[in-house]
Amino acid sequence: KHGAGPVVPEKAVRFSFTIMSVSVLADEMHEEVTIFTEPKPNSELSCxxxxxxxxxxxxxxxxxxILWPIVAERNAxxxxxxxxxxxxxxxxxxxHFIGTGYDEKMVREMEGLEASGSTYICTLCDSGRSEASQNMVLHSVTRNHEENLERYEIWRTNPL
Known part of the structure; x- marks a missing residue:
C-alpha cells in the first residue's frame, strides 16, 4: 500500500492449514509423544x-x-x-489448531503500535511486493512455528 513498487491487490486472503505435528498419548503415559513433525512446511506439497x-x-x-464457512468448519x-x-x-x-501466520498490521494494532511500512507483505515466507505481484498463488512457508513466534515478538516489541 505504501511506497514504490508494482501494484499488489489490497489484500490477498489465503486460508489453509497444514498438519504440523502428530502426537500420541498412551493410556499409561503422562506426556504426549510426538511421532511426526513437519519441520518447514511447503505449501505446494503439504498445504x-x-x-x-x-x-x-x-x-x-x-x-x-468468504471466510465464515471455513472458520465455522475449523471451529467444528x-x-x-x-x-x-x-x-x-x-x-x-x-x-489442535495453532496460528502460525501472524499479520504484522494486526499485531501492531493490538499492541498499540503504528504500522512499520515493512517491505514484506507475506508473514509466512517473507515475500516482497515485486515477488508477490508476480505470484499470488504458490508460496513456500519458510519458517516453522517457533520462528514465527520469534517474529511475532519482534513485531510486538519493535515500533520501528
Whole structure:
C-alpha cells in the first residue's frame, strides 16, 4: 500500500492449514509423544489453500461471507474427534489448531503500535511486493512455528 513498487491487490486472503505435528498419548503415559513433525512446511506439497481470493481488507462483509464457512468448519473440527480403527481397535484423535501466520498490521494494532511500512507483505515466507505481484498463488512457508513466534515478538516489541 505504501511506497514504490508494482501494484499488489489490497489484500490477498489465503486460508489453509497444514498438519504440523502428530502426537500420541498412551493410556499409561503422562506426556504426549510426538511421532511426526513437519519441520518447514511447503505449501505446494503439504498445504493446499482452502480459500484464495483478492479483497479489500476494509470490506468486512465480503471477508465475512468468504471466510465464515471455513472458520465455522475449523471451529467444528476443534470440538470433534476423529475415530480411526488402528490394529483392530478404535482410536480417538482431537484436532489442535495453532496460528502460525501472524499479520504484522494486526499485531501492531493490538499492541498499540503504528504500522512499520515493512517491505514484506507475506508473514509466512517473507515475500516482497515485486515477488508477490508476480505470484499470488504458490508460496513456500519458510519458517516453522517457533520462528514465527520469534517474529511475532519482534513485531510486538519493535515500533520501528
Amino acid at each position: 493446499k489453500p482452502l480459500c484464495l481470493t483478492f479483497v479489500d481488507e476494509s470490506d468486512h462483509e465480503t471477508l465475512t461471507a 473440527m476443534k470440538e470433534s474427534r476423529l475415530i480411526l480403527p488402528i490394529g483392530g481397535l478404535s482410536r480417538s484423535f482431537r484436532f
